[in-house]
Amino acid sequence: MKREPKMLSVAIAGLGTVGAALVRQLRQHADLIASRAGQPIVIKAVCALAKPSRRQCDLSGIRWIADPRGLAALADVDVVVELMGGADGAALQLARSALANGKHLVTANKALIAKHGYELAKLAEKNGVQLSFEAAVAGGIPVVKTLREGFAGDKIDKVSGILNGTCNYILTRMREEKLSFAAALADAQKQGYAEADPAADIDGPDTANKLAILTALAFGVKPDLSSVRVEGIRRITPLDLRFAEELGYRVKLLGTARQTPQGIEQTVGPSLIPELSPLAGVSGTLNCIFINGRFVGPITLVGRGAGGEPTANAVTADIMDIARGERGFAFSSPASRLRPLKAGKTQPMRYYMRLQVQDRPGVVADIGKIMRDESLSFESLIQRGRSQMKSVPVIVTTHAGDADAMKRAAKKIAKLSTVTEFPCLMPMEDI
């Protein structure tokens, strides 16, 4: 009996930008990939809502399967690549059945992994196959590999990153061109960086999904989306970016997980970071991740966090790892060792707060009283401009104070008759 030459067979569900780029990469770099992976990697079947054009990718010789559920059942497929998206529905169904059928699963689906990653990791281990998701966080940046393998022997105390290119693009445009949030968002939509419904990006859930995955990898816990405190960037104005700059800071939407004495704190929200921080210069649609480990110290990774080709490269790397016999655990540790996340109390932070006030005697006294009642102390208070007619901005920075106290203070301040809009509140991260 003639033995078939060794090769790894792949089926791909979803042929959008990432799927099409993946087909291109696996075909254009086939020789390189075969040499480095130790065996050829061959696409056997694909499945998508619509056929991509010939220009997007060449599907000749590849089976077209109508129903994604069919991919998990193909006897001659070793690896199923899920690029459909969505936390549940068809993606979850495919992931479950692929793993149950003893096929490795590679996915770029952050929502799926953040929500069902623990269940899928258990299923993968039970069936002796890999669950890999490098592409689910920060596209081309190999942060999953870095945490899962590079820092596997270290204890991490902080992971923080600019994980959403859309928000970073909007904030960059607002700062550089003095655009309003609405104008910068419209521009991002025009450029194809933001969806028609931009909520998933600008209100933070996309960042929260990615953060939940990084937290699980870094701290050895089950992904826990529900304990992420999430805030978006809608309330930021060009004024805030200018004042931040005057203070020596930049505004970024950060996702941060840190070990605190009580547990692990996960937050997503706009933050001020020092302009000398390696994260401050990360502009446009770029992503970056900062990691601090007990042995390795601080590390920063910067690169393209989205787009077909960088994301496809991450998928390709996962598939090649499988071809070389990689047998790591999905979340660094075996699923049975992943602890439930014990949410930490928010650490005291310094805060930036912009108020819009009517320029009348007594305003500062009222604000000062509210702050004092919440045991918060001023680091600085600057009123900009004078006007009897319009409100003027007052910029407050605080010494390290409790997050909940700070939020309560902001709410009370908002109710003052001299304050004309809800304060813009952001923590100042020392990163």
Added chain:
Amino acid sequence: MKREPKMLSVAIAGLGTVGAALVRQLRQHADLIASRAGQPIVIKAVCALAKPSRRQCDLSGIRWIADPRGLAALADVDVVVELMGGADGAALQLARSALANGKHLVTANKALIAKHGYELAKLAEKNGVQLSFEAAVAGGIPVVKTLREGFAGDKIDKVSGILNGTCNYILTRMREEKLSFAAALADAQKQGYAEADPAADIDGPDTANKLAILTALAFGVKPDLSSVRVEGIRRITPLDLRFAEELGYRVKLLGTARQTPQGIEQTVGPSLIPELSPLAGVSGTLNCIFINGRFVGPITLVGRGAGGEPTANAVTADIMDIARGERGFAFSSPASRLRPLKAGKTQPMRYYMRLQVQDRPGVVADIGKIMRDESLSFESLIQRGRSQMKSVPVIVTTHAGDADAMKRAAKKIAKLSTVTEFPCLMPMEDI
């Protein structure tokens, strides 16, 4: 017969800062490591010139072997960790015999890998064991893994980095404190960042070793130290750092490998990089690496490039990969597929040149003639200050020109009677 529980046994040669930190990490994080690696990692034997103090690391229960050659012969050892250093001698002997005896080899020895990496990779493959050297380049930054696994399916066209913390510290101090090179070097020596004989750092060979390894990983070629063009930082003055800054640049010692139409160009030398580059903000002893791939695009990794703990973490990651059954090739591709490096012609670059001239009529005409004769064209020429007595600096920046022509021009200019010292010449990198 009772079967011994599965574990991975390690022997360590060399207990300096890195070796001692490695013992600490493997012992302090033993549970974490066992869980993530799938089996305990146990130090069976060590060997060093001198016993570290109890404070540095706890060696209780570990065999002490007098001769490093003995480590390669221990029947109960799976992995030999070489931390002795040196391109040849005892390190090479140990590496060869460990691999020949079927033991995995993990090393932090850049000189060994740059010089003998190809031979050792072949030997490892022949014996079915791993050769791993994450710690040999940029300490805690997982750049070997990133190139070998993360970007294994991509075609890289450029790798460039700040790979020597000593030089980066000296250049940072010179810029920030306006120190002379000699004063900054003395400070680096006092801080323990530079050796008594600093040549390996400041004249570039250390960077060249690391670059040769990165080049092999990125481009699929045998490491080729001999084709690296190397220049150090001795000739840089605080004046150059100031002029660079006025031009919107920073001066960094870069190691750069790039694909050119003729072959692969490898250079080490001080370079001007734009102040907005992600590399420009990398100061002090930090290292960083920039990689550009066809699919993944540009990626920058920043972190601690030296020091016991970051480097130990890289060694630990390599050992854990072996424990998990990692079976990748030392230089991404099988040794049989590594091509000999075809050295590229240096790409045309823009140049910065500082001249010290006597302020007499005709100086610029003389310089202009030399440049014209070498087909080099000025982008700018600025004379700073006027003095009949002392020489004054003239700063020239050029349009993209040939490196050899530029060097010839500098030599001719140095011979002009009005020029008082050898010109300081640096390429301007668009990175």
